[in-house]
Amino acid sequence: MALKRRRNAAPNPQCPLAACMALIGGAWTPNAIWYLSGGPRRFSELKTDMAPVSAKMLTQRLREMEENGIVSRRVVPTSPPSVEYELTPLGAELLPAIRAIADVGMRLKARSAANAA
Template sequence: MGLPVRKSKVAPPPTCPLSEVLGLLRGAWAPNVIWQLSGEARRFGELRHDMPKISARVLSARLRELESRGLVTRRVLNTSPPSAEYALTPLGRELLPAIDALANVGRKLIEEWEASQREVA
């Protein structure tokens, strides 16, 4: 018979901070969109050009989601035809170091995989 589980004496946080931030990045392509907006504001067509594998439908959905979460702003340009420009908010910019850290780990994993493939060949 196992030991009884003791109650924690520490009050739990209202929500898990890690779950909250990962919730901001949920959905395919969300981190990529944030990364592409890290340099400067971009129009929809420019983002499509930057990420050729993303469909217009998915990009539009991600931009709307990121805007609703307060990570991206949308500014309508007074042009003909009408156009909009997307930029990161200060909260969106706070995610960049975390996305950069994940990208660095991804690069290391790719390098290790490629090195292991060269050893096999």
């Protein structure tokens, strides 16, 4: 006997999660949002914060985030010129989700450390 196919009970069949994941799903994007949550950062500061990421990848992610309205890029008139990145209001709206993921990550690390001991 074949199983009866059940209807999806999700509140919105258009899946708003897909739209959000399109913004934050790229490699290193959540990390950049996390480090920008503390305020504006220069490229070199972000590169140091996210040590394993290559400069090419970070540049690519920051450009994508700027195109998607998550971060703003501001040229600081210093000598030599400097560039700062900052979360936009849309980027700041993503912070509760990023913080929730980070909280789960901390619990997973603690559990892993406890199991190793």
